[in-house]
Structure formats: structure tokens, C-alpha cells
Amino acid sequence: MAGVLSALADPMRLRIVKSLMQQNECMSCSAAAPCPDMAKSTLSNHFRILREAGLIQTTKKGVEHRNVVREADLNARFPKLLKTIVGYAE
Amino acid sequence: MAGVLSALADPMRLRIVKSLMQQNECMSCSAAAPCPDMAKSTLSNHFRILREAGLIQTTKKGVEHRNVVREADLNARFPKLLKTIVGYAE
């Protein structure tokens, strides 16, 4: 729970999750990047945190990594939490 | 929003907010302390963060500071958020 919250407490990561949820398809890390000038390493780190918190799932597809939000898992563990928080994302 | 989330993302602060909500009355900082062995300065810092995030209101009453969760304000700004998160607090 704390892991999920602190993952989402960062505005950049919240925006990543929001854009992943808005697309129904998987997105590569750079496609979901919240701002274009962010260092690759920083972005990579944000995705790692989201993965470790159980918020996203990443699969390798060729040269890129495709990410999806693990909505079903999260709704099972914490019903309504994700939707409530993402609903308030700037 | 990010401020509210990162304030609640800390397990200690979430426990503080939870105990404040369970009591209907105000509570002093030490009464709401999530664990007895925490340093006073750390506790004070947690309360400051909760205040700055707009989560609690503190009034001085004699030698102690009385704290309440600003439920009405928070529900006005972010309906259901507080209840949802606190509901999952360990």
C-alpha cells in the first residue's frame, strides 16, 4: 500500500500511469514520458519504481519495452484506489 | 494533490491520520504518535508535513497542540480520496 502510494505521489509517475491508462494499448517508456526533456535514466528509474510497486507490467517487444497498468491486480488488492487517485491527476 | 499523496505515502503519517480520524476529538501530537520510540523532532516534522499538505489543522491548547484532520476541506477538494486511502492503511 505504501509502495503504491509513494509511487503515485510523484507527479511524473502519476502522469505516466495516467497516460498508460488513457491508451488502451501498451506504450513504450519514451511514448509515455511525461515530459520530453527528462533524462532517459530518470525515466527508466521512474518505470522501475512503478514496476516494483506493482503498478505496471513491462514486456520486451523488440527494441522497446511495452508497459501496461496492472489495473485488474490493483483493483483486486485496493478497489477504487487507482481510479480515485488517477482521477485527480493534474 | 501530489502534496496530499506524498504526505499520506509515508506509513507513519498515514497512521497518524488514521488515528486522528478514529478519535472524534482533537489529539495532541504525542497522543497520535504512531510509535512510542520515535524521536520528538521526527514526530514534529511529520505533523508539519501533514499541516503543509492541508491534511490536518493544529491549534495550541495550553502546553499541547491539538490536531484534527481537515476532512470537510479534503472531501471538498478530492471527494472520496481520504476515505479510500485511509481505508487501506495497515
Place this chain on the structure above:
DNA sequence: TCAATAGTTCAGAACTAGTGAACTATTGAA
């Protein structure tokens, strides 16, 4: 085989959080 692309890992700088010590403010007793 080689360049391009997408991410990761690493090391260092910049920032943040937890702590003890010293401080302020209020109370209540001598």
C-alpha cells in the same frame, strides 16, 4: 558488420528525512 534506437546501470552531485541537542512556550507547584 555497423549504425541507430530503446532502455539499463553506474557514479557522483543535489536534495531529503531522521535524529539528538538546544531552544521556546505554557503550566503548576513551592
Place this chain on the structure above:
DNA sequence: TTCAATAGTTCACTAGTTCTGAACTATTGA
């Protein structure tokens, strides 16, 4: 009034975290 006790705050220091560029790995396509 004075002094000790109590409740929090502030400060300075340490320990840990985050952000970043540089170097790396892996995959693709020419």
C-alpha cells in the same frame, strides 16, 4: 515570583534517496 516539568519546534549533522550524464546492453534494419 521562581523553578521544574511538559509539549513542540528549530538547528545541524548524518544517512539515505533522487536526478543526471556517461557508458553500457540488446535488438533491429540497412
